[in-house]
Structure formats: C-alpha cells, structure tokens
Amino acid sequence: MDSDPDPDPNHPVVDPAVTDTAADIAAMRIRGAAAIADAAAAALATQAERSKATDPAAFERDLRAGARELYETRPTAVSLPNALRYVLRGMEGETVAALRDSTIERADTFRTELEQAQSTLGEIGSNRLRDGDVVMTHCHSTDALACIEAALESGKRIEAIVKETRPRKQGHIMARQLRELGVPVTLIVDNAARRYLDEADHVLVGADSIAADGSVINKVGTSGLAVNARERGVPVVVAAQTIKLHPDTMTGHTVAIEMRDEREVLSMEERTEIEPSGETARSAAGDGNGDEARRQDENGLTVENPAFDVTPPRHIDAIVTEHGQFPPESIVTLMRELFGETTAEPWEERR
Ligand SMILES: O=C(COP(=O)(O)O)[C@H](O)[C@H](O)COP(=O)(O)O
Known part of the structure; x- marks a missing residue:
C-alpha cells in the first residue's frame, strides 16, 4: 500500500469538524443567523483545539482557512462573517499554545455574549408587547422568540399567527417552539397574511442582515408582509x-441575496408535469445570483x-437590539460605534 505523501508544510489543514459544520450550514441543518454565528465560532474553537500546527504562522494559516470554508457556505446572514471576524481578531500570542488559548477563549466569549445579547434584546422587545397581544411572525427567528418568551415570563398572555414560510416551512419550527412556550398558535399559509393582519397587534420578525440605511434583509416574504x-x-x-x-454597507456595499436550488420549490416530477417535453432541471444555487441558469434557460421554464x-x-417601525430599540434610520450610528469604519476580512490581514 502507498504511504501518504508528506503534507505540504505551507498548505493549511482544516479540521474535519469545521468541514462538517460548513456542510451543515450549507445544507441548512444549522440555520438562522444566530445559530449560524454560534456554530461558526464553536467550529473555530475546535479548529484551534485540534490544530496540529507546530509554529504560529501555520496555526494562523489553519484558522484562516477554516474561517474561509465557513464563510463560503451562505452569503446573506452577516452574523457569519461578523462571528469569524470577532474570533480571529482575538487570536493573539507568540506561541502556538498562546494562540490556541486566546482563540478558544475568544470563541467562548463570543458565544456567551451572543446568548446574553439575545436575552437582553428579549427583555427590551417584550416591553413593546402588552397583555393579550397577537403577534404575526414570519420564518423562525430565535431573536423574535426571545421577545415573546420574555413577555410571557413577565406574566403577559401572547398569541401568535405564524406564517408557514414557503418553500422550506420554517414557520413549522416557529410554531413548535411557540407551542412549547404555551403560546396559542394559528398557522396560516403565506398568502393569507394580509387577511389575518386585521387580527394582529404586531408583526415581529428577525433579521439576517441590517444595512447602514436601516434596510432589513430577512427571509423572503418579509418585505411584502411589512x-x-x-x-x-x-x-x-x-x-x-x-x-x-x-458593517460593509457603511461603505456602500450591498448585501448578497442567496439564490437556492429550484428543487426546493419544484420537484423534478412537478417540473415534468409543467413541461413534459422539457429541459432538464437546472439549479440556480451555487453562483450567488443564478444569472447563468437564467440565461441558459431563456426559452424554457425558469x-x-x-x-x-x-x-x-x-x-419598519423599530429595530430591537441588545443596546435598545432604534428607528431603522438611526441604526448607522450604532453600527459606527460598534464596528468603526474598517471591515477588512480577518483572513486577509497579515500580522
Ligand atoms: O431568515 C431567517 C432564517 O433564514 P434561513 O432559514 O434561510 O436560515 C431568520 O429570520 C433570521 O436568520 C433570524 O433568525 P435568528 O433570530 O434566529 O437569528
């Protein structure tokens, strides 16, 4: 049997646990902006713990490579690059042991603060909810749930109208978790939202990214609902x-909207029913905008x-954060305070 070739000392080694987490995020087994950030930070801690690098430069190279792999999974939730940036900026020390310890500690701090921020945000958001209020939700958001949970804890009765959220039906996860909290839930199809708004006191949703101008990027359907x-x-x-x-949107960058596989919407079988003579199914996933698939399929079914x-x-009436609630137009002030003006990717920085 051939023996393994010597590993290239300049080639970064990404731990399989990081690759697994990246695969879970890409396949949406881990999903939702907060959960993605938490999993990414945990994966970097594992990478730090298990790295076999023998010198500091190799250790940093491994960590950056792991971060890049995680970063490339899903493009829209900025919590992912923000988490990676935060953890890598805490990677400090002159020896492998020091780098390892500081990275693990930084990832732990990040995860603890993430949890704390959600609970503080929940307290703040719950103040908007009155006893007996009905909340309409879209998708599944742990930040939105935190507001409802805090309201319940303060003795308020809350009911929910939960939008199913096609095509992946994250509304079912929301409904299940609300029911676990004892909240009466009315589940509706997305198209019924306007009709049921007459019975709602608030629309309460989460976010994947918030731009400097106060625009909110969230699960498709949020804008129509708003x-x-x-x-x-x-x-x-x-x-x-x-x-x-x-933070990138402070310098005029826009947020990439993820285009997912068409089979989430239409099975191969359904495609054939629509177009029996048809072209083979094409996927718009992977290239970030689907332009290629659109062009190729110009005369067919897209x-x-x-x-x-x-x-x-x-x-939008208010954005509720762990630092208080803000009208969307003023969110840029908070953004500047927290992130400054610099948004370089940490794996591009040379120390
Ligand atoms: O749009 C989604 C999830 O989309 P997907 O299912 O495609 O990941 C959620 O509303 C936000 O991520 C906020 O979630 P949270 O408040 O839990 O961070």
Missing part, C-alpha cells in the same frame, strides 16, 4: 442582535428561489 402591515397600521418590529448589523428579500426602512 408593506401590507404598514397599510393596515400594524407596527413592524425587527428583533436583531447587533451581530446582524452589516424557477427563481431567492432565500431573502430587502425591506426598506420606511416600512
């Missing part, structure tokens, strides 16, 4: 820890499956 809610006079509240603030959309600040 427009309808505004028309009906139902306040729209976004529950989002500051890890969801997108399925678009954006995972997120952008709600402009004028349709």
Whole structure:
C-alpha cells in the first residue's frame, strides 16, 4: 500500500469538524443567523483545539482557512462573517499554545455574549408587547422568540399567527417552539397574511442582515408582509442582535441575496408535469445570483428561489437590539460605534 505523501508544510489543514459544520450550514441543518454565528465560532474553537500546527504562522494559516470554508457556505446572514471576524481578531500570542488559548477563549466569549445579547434584546422587545397581544411572525427567528418568551415570563398572555414560510416551512419550527412556550398558535399559509393582519397587534420578525440605511434583509416574504402591515397600521418590529448589523454597507456595499436550488420549490416530477417535453432541471444555487441558469434557460421554464428579500426602512417601525430599540434610520450610528469604519476580512490581514 502507498504511504501518504508528506503534507505540504505551507498548505493549511482544516479540521474535519469545521468541514462538517460548513456542510451543515450549507445544507441548512444549522440555520438562522444566530445559530449560524454560534456554530461558526464553536467550529473555530475546535479548529484551534485540534490544530496540529507546530509554529504560529501555520496555526494562523489553519484558522484562516477554516474561517474561509465557513464563510463560503451562505452569503446573506452577516452574523457569519461578523462571528469569524470577532474570533480571529482575538487570536493573539507568540506561541502556538498562546494562540490556541486566546482563540478558544475568544470563541467562548463570543458565544456567551451572543446568548446574553439575545436575552437582553428579549427583555427590551417584550416591553413593546402588552397583555393579550397577537403577534404575526414570519420564518423562525430565535431573536423574535426571545421577545415573546420574555413577555410571557413577565406574566403577559401572547398569541401568535405564524406564517408557514414557503418553500422550506420554517414557520413549522416557529410554531413548535411557540407551542412549547404555551403560546396559542394559528398557522396560516403565506398568502393569507394580509387577511389575518386585521387580527394582529404586531408583526415581529428577525433579521439576517441590517444595512447602514436601516434596510432589513430577512427571509423572503418579509418585505411584502411589512408593506401590507404598514397599510393596515400594524407596527413592524425587527428583533436583531447587533451581530446582524452589516458593517460593509457603511461603505456602500450591498448585501448578497442567496439564490437556492429550484428543487426546493419544484420537484423534478412537478417540473415534468409543467413541461413534459422539457429541459432538464437546472439549479440556480451555487453562483450567488443564478444569472447563468437564467440565461441558459431563456426559452424554457425558469424557477427563481431567492432565500431573502430587502425591506426598506420606511416600512419598519423599530429595530430591537441588545443596546435598545432604534428607528431603522438611526441604526448607522450604532453600527459606527460598534464596528468603526474598517471591515477588512480577518483572513486577509497579515500580522
Ligand atoms: O431568515 C431567517 C432564517 O433564514 P434561513 O432559514 O434561510 O436560515 C431568520 O429570520 C433570521 O436568520 C433570524 O433568525 P435568528 O433570530 O434566529 O437569528
């Protein structure tokens, strides 16, 4: 049997646990902006713990490579690069042991603060909810749930109208977790939202990214819901820890919207029913915008499956963070305070 070739000493080694976490995020076995950030920080801690690097430069190279692998999984939730940036910035020391300890400690701090931020945010958000209020939700958001949970803990009765959230039905996860809290839930299909807004006192959603102008990027369907809610006079509240603030947007960058596989919307079988003579199914996933698939399929059947959309600040009443609640237009001030003006990717920095 051939023996393994000597590993290239300049080639970074990514721990299989990091690769597994990256695969779980890409396949949405780990999903939701807060959970993704938490899992990414935990993966970097594991990478630090298990790295076999014998010199500091190799250790840093391994960590950066792991971070890059995690970063490339899903493009929209900024909590992911924010988490990676935070952990890598805490990687300090002149020896492998010191680098290892500081990275693990930084990842632990990040995870603890993430949990703390969510509970503080929940307290703040719960103050908006009154006894007997009905909340309409979209997708599954742990930040939104934290507000409801804190309201329940303070003795308020809350009911929920939960949008199913096609195509992946994250509304079912929301409904299950609300029921675990004892909240009466009415589950509706997405198309029924406008009708049921008459019975809602608040729309309460989470966020994957918040841009400097106060736009909220969240599960596709949020923007339509917000427009309808505004028309009906139902306040729209976004529950989002500051890890969801997108610092790059301060310098005019826009947030990439993930385009997912068409089979989440239409099975191969359904495609054939629509177009029996048809082209083979094409996937818009992977290239970030699906342009290639669109062009190739110009005369055939195209399925678009954006995972997120952008709600402009004028349709949002408040963004609730662990630092208080803000009108969306003023969120840039908080963003500057927390992130400064620099947004370089940590794995591009040379120390
Ligand atoms: O849009 C989604 C999840 O989308 P997906 O299911 O595609 O990951 C959630 O509303 C935000 O991530 C906020 O979640 P949380 O408040 O838990 O961070």
